[in-house]
Amino acid sequence: MLTPERRPYRREAEDKRRQALIAATLSLVAEGGARIATVRAIAERAGVTAGLIRHYFQSKDSLIAASYRHVMERMTHESVAVLKAAPHDPQARLVAFVAASLRPPVVDRDALILWASFMQETKRDAAMLATHASTYLGFRDQLQGLIAALPQDRSAAELRQMAIACNAVIDGLWLEGSALPDAFAKGELVEIGVTAVGAILGLKLTNYMLFTGPF
């Protein structure tokens, strides 16, 4: 009689395990939508057994919500981080920000699937809706700050409208570029985005395209 062998395992730090579970969740959702992200599939991809999920998260929904927060932070971080290395010239900073938002890894089919999958959950989960709202408004405020720094005199109302419009261009291009990656040439989204933002603001930003950063 063979004794049934128990699966060997390693103990890990709490933070490491949480990150692994979140990463597994995001990987699965990006791969096939929320429906394939079952507790068992997540556990398997994270290299643990299903029961462990409830050791680190109150429920599956709690893990999902944590994953959403994680991905939204990652996305905005990518666009904002570029400002640290950006020059001080306001136009160049704006161009760098727009460009960073319109190329990988921000523009990415998997990122869109993640976004869509979580957006759908905002109907059931008020906390996830709040996460969405604060992420969106935070990004728009960032953009409005860049616009306000331009050498122009704008009223508060004008600033708000321009920020909304520029944000919309970025969001729309992000959406379409992520959903249909093959429909656009490399760098095309950045060029169109910078040009359009410039037109909305009444500036010729294309001169600053060299601050666009790497592809």
Place this chain on the structure above:
Amino acid sequence: MLTPERRPYRREAEDKRRQALIAATLSLVAEGGARIATVRAIAERAGVTAGLIRHYFQSKDSLIAASYRHVMERMTHESVAVLKAAPHDPQARLVAFVAASLRPPVVDRDALILWASFMQETKRDAAMLATHASTYLGFRDQLQGLIAALPQDRSAAELRQMAIACNAVIDGLWLEGSALPDAFAKGELVEIGVTAVGAILGLKLTNYMLFTGPF
């Protein structure tokens, strides 16, 4: 001994039943995302029993795909239909088109949830991805046609870029307005959208705002 009473029913035309099932599906998905749209919930909302779904659709996935096609057709139809009643002046037609895309029922939280829910499924279902691509490109072509009709001389490449940019503005504003209805004043999206599209095209479209249509 009480004979178990069988639920009474009416026979309906095939088309009517299919429409009812699709409507029930959309209503559920919009209400709480794809996860609450189970065969039993759909059947209940449509006023039939679960088994009937498979009498009209090969599988649940087939019903989902049909529902997606239905909602996408409905959304683009709304924007395009306005052109039939629109004047012949190219600028006015463009404004009417943009405005129709940026107010209810196109801008609508439920519509966004539907869109997001189905977008996520495009990862598993190639047919649904194709539905998305043809809808997006169809809408953009429509827009490009309106831009080409303007009294300007544009190269094909310019036309393409402008159509992409204008489409992005519309998509972005639709997205944000649908996701956070309370973040924008009534008519604000239309005003911002028309202004931004005008800026991108180098036109002053705000004079044509009276062709914006009703709210």
Place this chain on the structure above:
DNA sequence: TTGCTTGTTATTCATTTGGATAATTGGACA
């Protein structure tokens, strides 16, 4: 009125799902 077709309901089934609980063992610490 009487069949008959088939739209519709009822029942059943095998899986899957999220969660609860019990059993085990890794590894830090003495």
Place this chain on the structure above:
DNA sequence: TGTCCAATTATCCAAATGAATAACAAGCAA
């Protein structure tokens, strides 16, 4: 090296899910 806490696995469970099949009856046709 031995002890012991808790991280982890293993097992179980009730509910839900999509689908298949059987039974029934609505309503048209003759």
